[in-house]
Amino acid sequence: MGCNPLFITSLNSGSNGNCYYVGNEQEAVLIDAGISCRETEKRMLRLGLSMGKVKAIFISHEHGDHIRGLTVMAKKYRIPVYITPGTIGNSRLELPEELINSFSSHQIIAIGALQITCFPKIHDAAEPHSFMVSYKDTKVGVFTDLGAVCEQLTFHFKQCDAAFLETNYDEELLHNGNYPYYLKKRISDGFGHLSNKQALDLFITSRPLNLTHLLLSHLSKDNNNPALVETMFKEHAQNTMIIVASRDMETPVFTIGGASGSSAEIFPSADSAPQPQYS
Template identity: 35%
Template sequence: MRLCSIASGSSGNCIYVGDEDTHLLVDTGISKKRIEEGLHNLGIKGDELTGILITHEHIDHIQGLGVFSRKYEIPVYATPGTIEGIRSMKSLGKIPEGLLHEVEVDRAFSLGDMKISPFAISHDARQPSGYRIDNDKKSVAVATDLGMYDEYTVEHLKGLSGVVLEANHDIHMLEVGPYPYVLKRRVMGDKGHLSNELSGRLLCDILHDGLQQVILGHLSKENNYAELAYETVKLEVSFGDNPYKGEDIPMMVAKRDQMSEIITL
């Protein structure tokens, strides 16, 4: 199984997960051109995609969906609430008839040789979800836009081979930064985004010897930077109640403006 961040951050998100037979995108929050460039670097054509999984209807997760879906007519999978949000987003234009497919959280379905398990996340969208993706050998998950996490979240992220995990903001940078008070409260709230510290604590709860790669994603442009997210999460692991040290974990930070390396699990 391969995992790659084509783009990740508060300004646009698009993650590739796939193997020889099945090619998936999680979110299309960047332009069609950038999605195509990312797929080209992966050796994949747009019409070779098996499906697109959408986590929620915020523009940084669906910006390119209208143009991309009209060109390639790839099936799109999302919760009923997210599909309702997509249909109400006038800037996307009309999505071709029959492309939008409803999925339910906690009810797995198959695409190609992949088992897709949507799970509920806490975010200020209509019906947001994360996705766990398994083939018969490996498993990955995309878990971003989490205002908070609990045992339910942890259960869905156990036993992974790779994970894209939100590390959105540094709490101090957010507190003293330029955001208006209402927006600061939203970001820090239970339906906002995970801080670097909380990301590290969640990682502590899902660590195991088979976790081969962690990609820290969805960093805020204004309230975080890559080195700070990386070091904070490593510290949380090192000082957490687990047998690991931060340097034991293969970890990288996804960039908003360029692809990550292609990770083979």
């Protein structure tokens, strides 16, 4: 491990809203803003995180569960928004022009000492992108809403010290569930979401030696089971901590990297640390 830690948390992860925090001691970015500004503020406050450190919001694509809280948050805190022209063109966002910053595939953007690499992914949206956030020798990937595992995803996953990785659905639960056929097809047709098995295959075949934390993300409420997918990954975890990101509340804040290689959670006190709840 290096001596340049990143602090990460999932503020919410699921079809009801997605928002991920990655930052160092000076500045941070949010990947997506799919929950309300008020709820984002409440969750960050409980974690002892400051909105004042958030210097940019990066938007992966235009679906509502990734942009629902964006306009209010960006306007209130005057936070620059990094978004592709196609994504903003296919959304109903009303953002002040001075806050909009376009990015393109494979661009690396500096936010203070952070470097954010933007790369394309497979998903049923206009110009969907995933992100790698780097601080010197520490790297965190945010990889959700993935129709399939592609070369770009594998290449970046292999570099991660920690990652948010989609485990959206269990194939059997989806197949036997009550969703209409067209929706089942949309989820699993290679442009929708990643199954537990697809994500696990990536984890087993491409896990970097330095991957200390894996946050299983964007779980379906109806087509997955947190305990099931957690067990699947823990059987192969070795030295990687497996965390299921809740669709109802924030995870703890995890320290990635650092001189001691610590995975400490940072809270004002142990009593204030939220415990995950799943519906």
